[in-house]
Every structure is written in structure tokens, then in C-alpha cells.
Amino acid sequence: MTFAEQAAAAKRASRELATLNRGRKDAALHAMADALLAASDQVLAANAVDVAEARAAGTSESLIDRLALTQSRLAGMAEGLRALAGLADPVGDVVRGWTNANGVRVRQVRVPLGVVGIIYEARPNVTADAAGICLKAGNAALLRGSSSTLNSNRAVVAALHAGLVAAGLPAEAVQLVEGDRSVTAEMMAARGLVDVLIPRGGAGLIAAVVDGAKVPVIETGTGNCHLYVDEAADQDMAIAIMLNAKVQRPSVCNSLETLLVHADIAPSFLPRALAALAEAGVTVHGTAEVLPYSEEIVPAVPGEFDAEYLSLDLACAIVPDLDAALEHIRVHSTGHSETIITDDRRAADRFVAEVDAAAVLVNASSRFVDGGEFGFGAEIGISTQKLHARGPMALAEMTSTKYIVDGAGQVRG
Amino acid sequence: MTFAEQAAAAKRASRELATLNRGRKDAALHAMADALLAASDQVLAANAVDVAEARAAGTSESLIDRLALTQSRLAGMAEGLRALAGLADPVGDVVRGWTNANGVRVRQVRVPLGVVGIIYEARPNVTADAAGICLKAGNAALLRGSSSTLNSNRAVVAALHAGLVAAGLPAEAVQLVEGDRSVTAEMMAARGLVDVLIPRGGAGLIAAVVDGAKVPVIETGTGNCHLYVDEAADQDMAIAIMLNAKVQRPSVCNSLETLLVHADIAPSFLPRALAALAEAGVTVHGTAEVLPYSEEIVPAVPGEFDAEYLSLDLACAIVPDLDAALEHIRVHSTGHSETIITDDRRAADRFVAEVDAAAVLVNASSRFVDGGEFGFGAEIGISTQKLHARGPMALAEMTSTKYIVDGAGQVRG
Structure with missing residues (x-):
């Protein structure tokens, strides 16, 4: 699939996700956790290939530590998905509401953003984590991981797909974006297909995405x-x-x-x-x-x-x-x-x-200053920009809102 | 002044505006309204020059109607500034707050965005309107109007400056950005100096700003x-x-x-x-x-x-x-x-x-679907994007937030 085809499939999936109730999403999160654990052997074997390649390429041990998965880290990833299932659903929350003098009722209600692109570095746990947070908030996820984690990410996403499908949801809700740097450029230019891009990683990665993107970006992370x-x-x-x-x-x-x-x-x-x-x-x-x-x-x-x-x-x-x-x-x-x-x-x-x-x-x-310490239960990153979200970003920050205006035939005078 | 100098002055002014209490801002809004009325003759004379030039250039009567000011429209602009003084101040609003198990208190509080750039078409009333909304929310405004309104905008901004200075605020809180198209390009590229750009106008203007900007943009307006x-x-x-x-x-x-x-x-x-x-x-x-x-x-x-x-x-x-x-x-x-x-x-x-x-x-x-009809009392535009603000944008949408974390020596375990 080309990136454009992937993004279009994500958009279609996002429309289905947008109207799912919490029960359906939570069941999918548990199914994804189950599938991830069931695929432990495949995921760890794939990860071992990435780790061996990284070591052969002279990667530092601190980076290899971020890259390496163990049975216990895998269990942590599954636990993270289950924890998301335990959190309240932000979608449908009424942010505010009132009745106008003419009887027109207005509610501002949380809705998913749509398609969220995540660009991140060599941490395969982010793959499950970001997919879960996006799904819980009703968004489709396009995950652009590091090439040095490709085998691990493919194995993790295959497991997440098995979980999604077992729960009756479209596999296209979570997609790994593969290919050379030109694909990253396509992703950053995909206005109308990708609703927001979130770079997760070091200062260099974030600056490159902020600078290159035509799609709205949420800047995260750099903390001096x-x-x-x-x-x-x-x-x-x-x-x-x-x-x-x-x-x-x-x-x-x-x-x-x-x-x-x-x-x-x-x-x-x-x-x-x-x-x-x-x-x-x-x-x-x-x-x-x-x-x-x-x-x-x-x-x-x-x-x-x-x-x-x-x-x-x-x-x-x-x-x-x-x-x-x-x-x-x-x-x-x-x-x-x-x-x-x-x-x-x-x-x-x-x-x-x-x-x-x-x-x-x-x-x-x-x-x-951390989503967990703030009691949010989940965190996609810490925004250092002023628009949309600032500080730890949890499920509510992964949504937009919609005004619902209910009338009985009122017109404007 | 070059645009970079203007933007730096706006940033300095924004730091002063950010900590003003409501009383100071409301007094300035009334002083700006007073000064605008006091300068009626100058503003109407300047506007007459713009209208004559527009007519000579064969501008359509519907566009000239948007451009033309009258004593009554000027009174409406002043009334708009006074109405803003009557609205609650969004800055300082506690959006949410809680106390962690360890006694650390966290509050999420509304703060100004900083420097807001508005790019708009030939409507001189927007000059006063946008300046007032930005000021009430504690933001400095960089106003990039149409060249066909330059005389009117200069006269309006001169009056607003007189009001700001009379109220003891920096004139740089509201600045008109003049110059050819290269200045618009500079404005759209001014990351770190301009916190957000809001284009107000037709679909072509909005698309050009969204496409060209490196600064975060809030898309407004196009309504099919x-x-x-x-x-x-x-x-x-x-x-x-x-x-x-x-x-x-x-x-x-x-x-x-x-x-x-x-x-x-x-x-x-x-x-x-x-x-x-x-x-x-x-x-x-x-x-x-x-x-x-x-x-x-x-x-x-x-x-x-x-x-x-x-x-x-x-x-x-x-x-x-x-x-x-x-x-x-x-x-x-x-x-x-x-x-x-x-x-x-x-x-x-x-x-x-x-x-x-x-x-x-x-x-x-x-x-x-309108800020006035929604009871917001002010509107800078209607956002059609999903990040930050969606629908009618009023004072709260012209702010960001900040987390204030209050402790008594707590450290993370």
C-alpha cells in the first residue's frame, strides 16, 4: 500500500471508530493485550533481530536498552492497554451546554480528532502505547517508527491487528507506516488525511517535524x-x-x-x-x-x-x-x-x-509534571506549545469538540 | 520598524499584558473607544481616501460597502470595545484543579497565548474588533490588513494607540503590520515571535495562510x-x-x-x-x-x-x-x-x-452558529479546524493554559 492508500484507509476506519461506544473500544483494548501476549514469541524474536542489528551497527547500550523488549516489558505493554480500558471515555463528554433565549439548545461535545500520526524513535513500547491511546479516544493511528525498530514494530502491529479483528474492529485503525524518508515527508504534507501529527522523541526529531509539516503538529517533549x-x-x-x-x-x-x-x-x-x-x-x-x-x-x-x-x-x-x-x-x-x-x-x-x-x-x-503523576492514567507526551494542549497530554487532549445545536424550528431574527 | 522589530516589541508588550488584571484591561478598552470617537474626523477622512481609491480602481460596490466607514459604524466599533470591557476575563480562570495523594496541588489556569497575528481583508472594523479581543484576552495583536484599507487602518490604530497610552499600557500591544507581500511571508514564518496566526477572510486568503505558515494557524470561516x-x-x-x-x-x-x-x-x-x-x-x-x-x-x-x-x-x-x-x-x-x-x-x-x-x-x-448567537459576546471568527478551537472562537479560545504545581517540598518516589 502507498502512504496515500494507508491514510485513506485510516480515514475510513476513523469514521467507524468515531461512533463506537466505550464498551466496544475497551473490548478491543483487552483483545489487543491478549493478542500481544499470545504473540510474545514472535515479538521477542523480531525484537532480537532489531537488537542484533543495532548492536552490529555500534548503537550505544543506552539506546539498545530503549529498543530491547523482554517478557516483562511485553507484559507491561499489555498491561498498559488494559489500563486504558479502565479509563473513562473522553468521547461524548459534554464540555459545556446551555439553552438560548429562543429555546435552541447548544452542547459542546468531545469527538475524536480523526487520524493521528505519531512519528517516534526506537522504542517499540510506544507502538502499543500510542495505538491504544489513539483507539481509546476514537482515533485511527498512523505509526511511523524508527527503521531500527521495524521488525519489532511489524510484530507488535500484527498482534494488535489480530486483537482489533477479534473484537470486530477494522485492522486499519492501527497502521505502521513503512518506507524511506520520502514517506515521512508525505505524512507531514497529508493535509485533509492526517488530522494531527505528534512527534515523540528527541529535540532534533521534533524540530524536523515542526519545521517540515503542513499538517497541524503538537510539539512535545523538549525540556530544558x-x-x-x-x-x-x-x-x-x-x-x-x-x-x-x-x-x-x-x-x-x-x-x-x-x-x-x-x-x-x-x-x-x-x-x-x-x-x-x-x-x-x-x-x-x-x-x-x-x-x-x-x-x-x-x-x-x-x-x-x-x-x-x-x-x-x-x-x-x-x-x-x-x-x-x-x-x-x-x-x-x-x-x-x-x-x-x-x-x-x-x-x-x-x-x-x-x-x-x-x-x-x-x-x-x-x-x-507527567500524565501518570497528574492522575491522567495515560500520556501521549508533554506538549510544550500553546495551541490545543499544553503540558501532559492524555485522552481528552486527543479529542476535538463539536457543537450540537438542537431546535424545534427556530430561525434567526 | 522592520517586521522583526515589530514582533519583538509585541512580544515585550505581551509579557506586560499577560499579568494585567481585568480592571486595567477594561479601562484600556474604554479609553480606546473614547479615543476612536475623538478621532472620528481623522478616521472618516482617511477612510474616504481609501474608498475613493477603491472606486477609482473599479472595486465592486459590495466590497466598497465593507470598506466604507460612517459615523454610525465608527460608533459601533467603539461600542464593540466597550462591550468587551463588560465581558468576564478568561485569563486566570481555573479550568480544573486537584490535589494529589502526596498533597501536591495542581491547577490548570488560563493564560494568554502571547502574540496573535491576524491577517484580514478590506474591513477596517476588524482592526478595532480584533485589537480589542486580543487585548481583553491579554494578547498583543499584530494586525495585517489589506493594502486597500491602509489609510483607514492607520487612522484607527493611531486612535487605539492614544487610548492604550492614556490607560498606561504600551502602544506596542496593538500594531499595524505594513509593507508588501514579503512582510506577510515574514509574519507567517515568525516561529517563536508570533504564537498563532488567524486568517479572517475569504477561502483564498485562508488557504494561502494555511499553506504558507510555519507559525501555528487557526483556520476560520469557509462554510459550504x-x-x-x-x-x-x-x-x-x-x-x-x-x-x-x-x-x-x-x-x-x-x-x-x-x-x-x-x-x-x-x-x-x-x-x-x-x-x-x-x-x-x-x-x-x-x-x-x-x-x-x-x-x-x-x-x-x-x-x-x-x-x-x-x-x-x-x-x-x-x-x-x-x-x-x-x-x-x-x-x-x-x-x-x-x-x-x-x-x-x-x-x-x-x-x-x-x-x-x-x-x-x-x-x-x-x-x-455564531459567537453572538451563542452568547459569547465576542467572536474572532469561526474555526473549521479540529485543533485548539472548533466553531465560534471567543475570548476563552484566545487563551492557552498553564499548570501551576504547588508543593511543600514533595519529591517523586
């Missing part, structure tokens, strides 16, 4: 997250939150990348903070003002504050006041999650009001 | 609206709604363009409907099956069902059943407003569920 330790900060709290945000899982988008310290608290706070970071194995990249506090600090280079490390590295600067912290964040933030540690109400209020990001935190770890 | 008269329709109601939707204001996007009639009701309904349409001065463009019903029908040509007339013309076809009506709408709809006339619950339910449009109406005129 700051922690500002105010002069009125509780230092123990600041150290605990700093360590949690930096160390607990450094490879993710809501982890900490830059520490900003108010000049008045720096002499007492920085020695403690730097010792704690050193003990946790974190390399600090500091500006000239930070260097005197420890011999282990690596001098910050130009551009040090502009990119995510996604590793046990942390940029550090001293700022003269809250205004300077706000200005630093304004210049370097990717608009993901920004944190202030303070006991000063005015400082907290200004930080919350003036920082322009999907999430602004006071005295809490940025690691909480 | 259908009325399907089901076999179970109340015929008197169908005729009243048909006439209202077609004739009351044919030039607007929510007016009727195509009449679809169920074959079983056609023999009794069409003679009455065609007589009523003829009496109202409507030219019907019918398919071969419709032609025998009246000698006044113009045979439909290829493509007849694909574009808006925006005039006293109506395309008409007979369909064998509801499925055929749904299929016709699926193929030809622009996703604006689609109507069924029926007393049959099942037909109404299927139509509402299966038609993919911003608004679906049962037994009511599509002319109700």
Missing part, C-alpha cells in the same frame, strides 16, 4: 528545565528537590538541567548543594561566579544553558535577584517545567505569573 | 453549509429554516449553500420549496433529478457543490436516503455547519454522530 533557589528558600527542601529532579531519572524531559541560585543565599547554599550533587555523581557546569565554590566544577562553555543534557550533568549560575532569574529562564526555557524554591509569597506569585511554560512549580519536583 | 431535508421532516419547518439560512444574510459563512432532499419527500416538498426560493429571489442550481420540478432551475455544473456562493444562489440535489446525504456532506463539506430537518430520532442521532463538522444542527437555522 530550571530550578531557581530564591533567597527565601528552605535549603534542605531545595537540596532534596534539586536531587530528585536531577538524579531520579535524568534521561527524561521533566528532569532538571539548570540550577539558578540567588546571590544572597549562594554562600551558604552552594557548598551544601555542590557536595550533595557530587555525592550523587552529578557533574556541575558552572559560570565564573560558581567556580570558586568547588574544584570539581567544569567551567560553563558558550551555549551551556541552551540544551538538555538528559544525563548526570547540571548547568549552574548565580543570579543577583528574582528578575535576573526570570530573565535567564525567559531566554533559555523551552517552556516545559520551571521551578522556584521559596517561602516568600510575593516571589512565588511573581514566578508563577511571569514564567511562560507548560508547568510552573513552587516547592515541588519537576518530575511531577 | 448543507441542509438535509429528511423524509420525516416537517415541511413548513424545513421551508422556514431553509429560507432563513439562505436569505437572511447570504454573504456570511454560516449561510446555506446546498439543499439535499430525501427522494421520498421530494415530490411534495420540492414544488413548495422551489416556489418559496423563487419568491425570495434565490437562483437554484439543480441536478438532473431536480430540473423537472421547475423551469427556473439552472442545471448544476461540475463542481457546483464544492464552493460557497455567498449570494442568493443555492445548489440542490435529491438523495435516495440518509446514507447518501451523509456521503454527499462528507465529500463536499468544509466542516463548518451542517443541518438536518427531521422528526425522526434515529435519523437525527445518526446525522449528529456521523457528520464531521464544527456544528451539527437539528431543526434549527445554521445562522445560529
Whole structure:
């Protein structure tokens, strides 16, 4: 099938999905989970081929870890599909409604987006995850995975198809998009066939999709997250939150990348903070003002504050006041999650009001900015754009709305 | 100023606007209204120059009517600004909020989008209207009007600046973007400076912006609206709604363009409907099956069902059943407003569920699909896309949201 044929089939399937009730969709999610487990041997064998090829190509072990499936990871993917079946259906939710003076009743109701394209990197678990979230919200999914995961993705999608068909749904509800880079370009240009594109992956992938797409895109993920330790900060709290945000899982988008310290608290706070970071194995990249506090600090280079490390590295600067912290964040933030540690109400209020990001935190770890932690039960990514959805995107964010206008013959005067 | 300088100034102004309370914004809206009225003579004189040039260039009288300002239209523009001051402020609205098990409090709060670009045609009233809506929602506005309205727009914006400055707000909150087509291209490419572009105007303008923009766009307006008269329709109601939707204001996007009639009701309904349409001065463009019903029908040509007339013309076809009506709408709809006339619950339910449009109406005129009729008090346009906003866009649709996460030192386990 060409991409255009796949997209047309997805559009047809999306029309069927749009009117399914929750029971039908949940049954399909369980059937997909069952089929995935039943196909464990095939999926793991296919994945072993991908892993062997990646290793032969000299892929780093951290990337291979993302690529590799195990029986237990497969069980987790199936569990994820079943968990989606347990969540409320966003489709049909009445967002608001009212009756006009002339008796015309208006309701704004959630409806599926239609066809959702996901472009992602070498993580085969995303294949089941994204397919499930799309299905639960009544959308058809066009999944464009990495070529290095092709065997795994084919096996996973074959299993998902078996589940869909067993549940009486069209297999075209979930499709893997294969082919060279020209197919990605076709997908990004498919206005009218693809309703939204969501890139999931690193900054380079996201920038390429945002830049190249004619289809509406939801930008996700890049998180150059700051922690500002105010002069009125509780230092123990600041150290605990700093360590949690930096160390607990450094490879993710809501982890900490830059520490900003108010000049008045720096002499007492920085020695403690730097010792704690050193003990946790974190390399600090500091500006000239930070260097005197420890011999282990690596001098910050130009551009040090502009990119995510996604590793046990942390940029550090001293700022003269809250205004300077706000200005630093304004210049370097990717608009993901920004944190202030303070006991000063005015400082907290200004930080919350003036920082322009999907999430602004006071005295809490940025690691909480996550669909699971927010209690959404599912997450397709964290939007860092302002249109449609901002922050963790769950099922409701995978829908649009429709106005239903009910009358008894009313006309406009 | 270059466009880049204007956009940077707008971004700076937007940061100030974002934290203004409602009182400050409402005072500015009243000051802008006062200043507009105070500048009546200058605005009308500038408009007279535009009108004279348009007439000399052979512009049609209907376009000149859109372009021309009068004392009473100017009063209407000022009244529009005052009406905005009377509306609730969407900024700061808590969309939802909860407390996590660990005591972390999360609120999703409405915040301004930032810098909104509006690209529009020769209607100087849009200048004041769009500036006011953007300001009320805390956004800076970059207004790109038609070159044929340049004198009028300059005079209007000068008055709005006087009002902004009198209220202590930055004049850069509202800016007119001047220059040749290359400036429009710059505006459409200004990622990071312009947060959203909204084209307001005809189908050609909208398509050009959607196609050319790198900045997120909200598509508005094109409405190829259908009325399907089901076999179970109340015929008197169908005729009243048909006439209202077609004739009351044919030039607007929510007016009727195509009449679809169920074959079983056609023999009794069409003679009455065609007589009523003829009496109202409507030219019907019918398919071969419709032609025998009246000698006044113009045979439909290829493509007849694909574009808006925006005039006293109506395309008409007979369909064998509801499925055929749904299929016709699926193929030809622009996703604006689609109507069924029926007393049959099942037909109404299927139509509402299966038609993919911003608004679906049962037994009511599509002319109700309008921000004013919906009681929103303001409207920047009617979105026909699925992301961010769909249907009439008012103040809430001119905002984004931000998650505010409040803790007392919590970290992720």
C-alpha cells in the first residue's frame, strides 16, 4: 500500500471508530493485550533481530536498552492497554451546554480528532502505547517508527491487528507506516488525511517535524528545565528537590538541567548543594561566579544553558535577584517545567505569573509534571506549545469538540 | 520598524499584558473607544481616501460597502470595545484543579497565548474588533490588513494607540503590520515571535495562510453549509429554516449553500420549496433529478457543490436516503455547519454522530452558529479546524493554559 492508500484507509476506519461506544473500544483494548501476549514469541524474536542489528551497527547500550523488549516489558505493554480500558471515555463528554433565549439548545461535545500520526524513535513500547491511546479516544493511528525498530514494530502491529479483528474492529485503525524518508515527508504534507501529527522523541526529531509539516503538529517533549533557589528558600527542601529532579531519572524531559541560585543565599547554599550533587555523581557546569565554590566544577562553555543534557550533568549560575532569574529562564526555557524554591509569597506569585511554560512549580519536583503523576492514567507526551494542549497530554487532549445545536424550528431574527 | 522589530516589541508588550488584571484591561478598552470617537474626523477622512481609491480602481460596490466607514459604524466599533470591557476575563480562570495523594496541588489556569497575528481583508472594523479581543484576552495583536484599507487602518490604530497610552499600557500591544507581500511571508514564518496566526477572510486568503505558515494557524470561516431535508421532516419547518439560512444574510459563512432532499419527500416538498426560493429571489442550481420540478432551475455544473456562493444562489440535489446525504456532506463539506430537518430520532442521532463538522444542527437555522448567537459576546471568527478551537472562537479560545504545581517540598518516589 502507498502512504496515500494507508491514510485513506485510516480515514475510513476513523469514521467507524468515531461512533463506537466505550464498551466496544475497551473490548478491543483487552483483545489487543491478549493478542500481544499470545504473540510474545514472535515479538521477542523480531525484537532480537532489531537488537542484533543495532548492536552490529555500534548503537550505544543506552539506546539498545530503549529498543530491547523482554517478557516483562511485553507484559507491561499489555498491561498498559488494559489500563486504558479502565479509563473513562473522553468521547461524548459534554464540555459545556446551555439553552438560548429562543429555546435552541447548544452542547459542546468531545469527538475524536480523526487520524493521528505519531512519528517516534526506537522504542517499540510506544507502538502499543500510542495505538491504544489513539483507539481509546476514537482515533485511527498512523505509526511511523524508527527503521531500527521495524521488525519489532511489524510484530507488535500484527498482534494488535489480530486483537482489533477479534473484537470486530477494522485492522486499519492501527497502521505502521513503512518506507524511506520520502514517506515521512508525505505524512507531514497529508493535509485533509492526517488530522494531527505528534512527534515523540528527541529535540532534533521534533524540530524536523515542526519545521517540515503542513499538517497541524503538537510539539512535545523538549525540556530544558530550571530550578531557581530564591533567597527565601528552605535549603534542605531545595537540596532534596534539586536531587530528585536531577538524579531520579535524568534521561527524561521533566528532569532538571539548570540550577539558578540567588546571590544572597549562594554562600551558604552552594557548598551544601555542590557536595550533595557530587555525592550523587552529578557533574556541575558552572559560570565564573560558581567556580570558586568547588574544584570539581567544569567551567560553563558558550551555549551551556541552551540544551538538555538528559544525563548526570547540571548547568549552574548565580543570579543577583528574582528578575535576573526570570530573565535567564525567559531566554533559555523551552517552556516545559520551571521551578522556584521559596517561602516568600510575593516571589512565588511573581514566578508563577511571569514564567511562560507548560508547568510552573513552587516547592515541588519537576518530575511531577507527567500524565501518570497528574492522575491522567495515560500520556501521549508533554506538549510544550500553546495551541490545543499544553503540558501532559492524555485522552481528552486527543479529542476535538463539536457543537450540537438542537431546535424545534427556530430561525434567526 | 522592520517586521522583526515589530514582533519583538509585541512580544515585550505581551509579557506586560499577560499579568494585567481585568480592571486595567477594561479601562484600556474604554479609553480606546473614547479615543476612536475623538478621532472620528481623522478616521472618516482617511477612510474616504481609501474608498475613493477603491472606486477609482473599479472595486465592486459590495466590497466598497465593507470598506466604507460612517459615523454610525465608527460608533459601533467603539461600542464593540466597550462591550468587551463588560465581558468576564478568561485569563486566570481555573479550568480544573486537584490535589494529589502526596498533597501536591495542581491547577490548570488560563493564560494568554502571547502574540496573535491576524491577517484580514478590506474591513477596517476588524482592526478595532480584533485589537480589542486580543487585548481583553491579554494578547498583543499584530494586525495585517489589506493594502486597500491602509489609510483607514492607520487612522484607527493611531486612535487605539492614544487610548492604550492614556490607560498606561504600551502602544506596542496593538500594531499595524505594513509593507508588501514579503512582510506577510515574514509574519507567517515568525516561529517563536508570533504564537498563532488567524486568517479572517475569504477561502483564498485562508488557504494561502494555511499553506504558507510555519507559525501555528487557526483556520476560520469557509462554510459550504448543507441542509438535509429528511423524509420525516416537517415541511413548513424545513421551508422556514431553509429560507432563513439562505436569505437572511447570504454573504456570511454560516449561510446555506446546498439543499439535499430525501427522494421520498421530494415530490411534495420540492414544488413548495422551489416556489418559496423563487419568491425570495434565490437562483437554484439543480441536478438532473431536480430540473423537472421547475423551469427556473439552472442545471448544476461540475463542481457546483464544492464552493460557497455567498449570494442568493443555492445548489440542490435529491438523495435516495440518509446514507447518501451523509456521503454527499462528507465529500463536499468544509466542516463548518451542517443541518438536518427531521422528526425522526434515529435519523437525527445518526446525522449528529456521523457528520464531521464544527456544528451539527437539528431543526434549527445554521445562522445560529455564531459567537453572538451563542452568547459569547465576542467572536474572532469561526474555526473549521479540529485543533485548539472548533466553531465560534471567543475570548476563552484566545487563551492557552498553564499548570501551576504547588508543593511543600514533595519529591517523586
